[in-house]
Amino acid sequence: LVSVDPVSGWAGRAVTITGQQFVSGQTSVKVGGVGCATTSVSSTQVICTLGAVGALGATKISVTVTGKGNAANTLPFEVIAEVTSTSPTVGSTLGGATLTLSGQGFTQGGSLSVHVGVHECAVTSSSATQILCDLPMFSPIAAADQALPVTVRVGGARAQCTVAGGCTLTPTDGSTxxxxxxxxxxxxxxxxxxxxxxxxxxxxxxxxxxxxxxxxxxxxxxxxxxxxxxxxxxxxxxxxxxxxxxxxxxxxxxxxxxxxxxxxxxxxxxxxxxxxx
The missing domain is CATH 2.60.40.10 (Immunoglobulins)
Structure with a gap:
């Protein structure tokens, strides 16, 4: 095995593994012991979709070819939580917005926290795929039209944001x-x-x-x-x-x-x- 791209992800993410002597119909991939469903196999490349991987953190990718056995080596991979959408994307300059964050892996790894800029967003409910949280009243008032980054941490590890343009909340006068x-x-x-x-x-x-x-x-x-x-x-x-x-x-x-x-x-x-x- 030579490389994997990307080097981190969660269930549903497509992963490309580069190596040699792969055989179509005879090659299986596991990430942390969980099957990664192959969608394309050539002699030098395997593409698979991550299954329901377990706890967050570092793990290994292994490949087995029927009739040949296990690959000589494994590849490092990190299981991370992902934020795929945030709503709303604009809010009051005084704070107090209720945020809905969608993604994957939010219930893995223990503690869960959300911050918008320097402000903690108090989590009111959460599931594996959704978080609801309430922002406090801002003091001082936030500057209008300046985006605040939305950061989610699961078990202390920062979740990856896959939202086009980034995970942000922008306070605006029009939303106040x-x-x-x-x-x-x-x-x-x-x-x-x-x-x-x-x-x-x-x-x-x-x-x-x-x-x-x-x-x-x-x-x-x-x-x-x-x-x-x-x-x-x-x-x-x-x-x-x-x-x-x-x-x-x-x-x-x-x-x-x-x-x-x-x-x-x-x-x-x-x-x-x-x-x-």
Whole structure:
């Protein structure tokens, strides 16, 4: 055996092995002990498709020719995870986007982490072929139109990105929703809060997510210009508003940045008692 191209990959990747004395119909290839299905064989070259290889890391390619036996040597090969697509590719300059990463090998090798630039994207679910993760709010705000690299590590090893143009997320002003006003300015539990803005994203299940301080305001309606939600239980006083869409956090104008949360007393029990306390 002389060489292999590429020198790394995952299940489904075509591998070309160069050598000599290969025989069509009699040559078999294994990568880490797992069969690599041959699609083309000549006397000097074998092309095969990787099978369901095992754990990530360094392994060996071996070749056997029926009637001749095993090749005199093996070739080194590295089993790696691959990222084949990222979505979305643009997001809010304030962070908060939910990313969907597709590929292979994500459940191999133990620990799984995703970073977008210097920001860790908290993994919320994962399978062998897909990762969902949530970005935090950026501080400071990201520069618009400057792509941030998306990096996936499985068991500490960096996954290979096979996306044309690279695996990136580009914060843009156009992908940053804008909230300009709210009504009413004072609320209590079960009240409806209406937020008004422009070019607000719609159509993504579970979004937008509105917070009044540390309390969830459950979304009841969303259009490209308004978001309505039902205020939950919370602490009294001035509370900050945050609105998160699938593409990230909205920029909230000063007029809509806070709301006064009033704690209402609706009853007391008992209504009488001892005069001695």
């Amino acid at each position: 929703p804008s909230i300009t006003s709210l009504s009413p300015s004072s609320v209590t539990s079960t009240n409806t809060l209406t937020l008004t803005g422009s070019s607000l994203p719609t159509g993504v299940s579970g979004f937008p997510k509105v917070m009044v301080g540390a309390s969830t305001c459950s979304t009841t309606g969303s259009t490209t210009t308004t978001v309505s939600c039902t205020v939950g239980s919370g602490e009294g006083g001035i509370q900050e508003i945050s609105v998160r869409f699938a593409t990230g956090y909205a920029a909230v104008a000063a007029a809509a940045k806070t709301v006064t949360y009033s704690v209402a007393v609706t009853g007391a029990s008992p209504s009488d008692g001892s005069e001695y306390g």
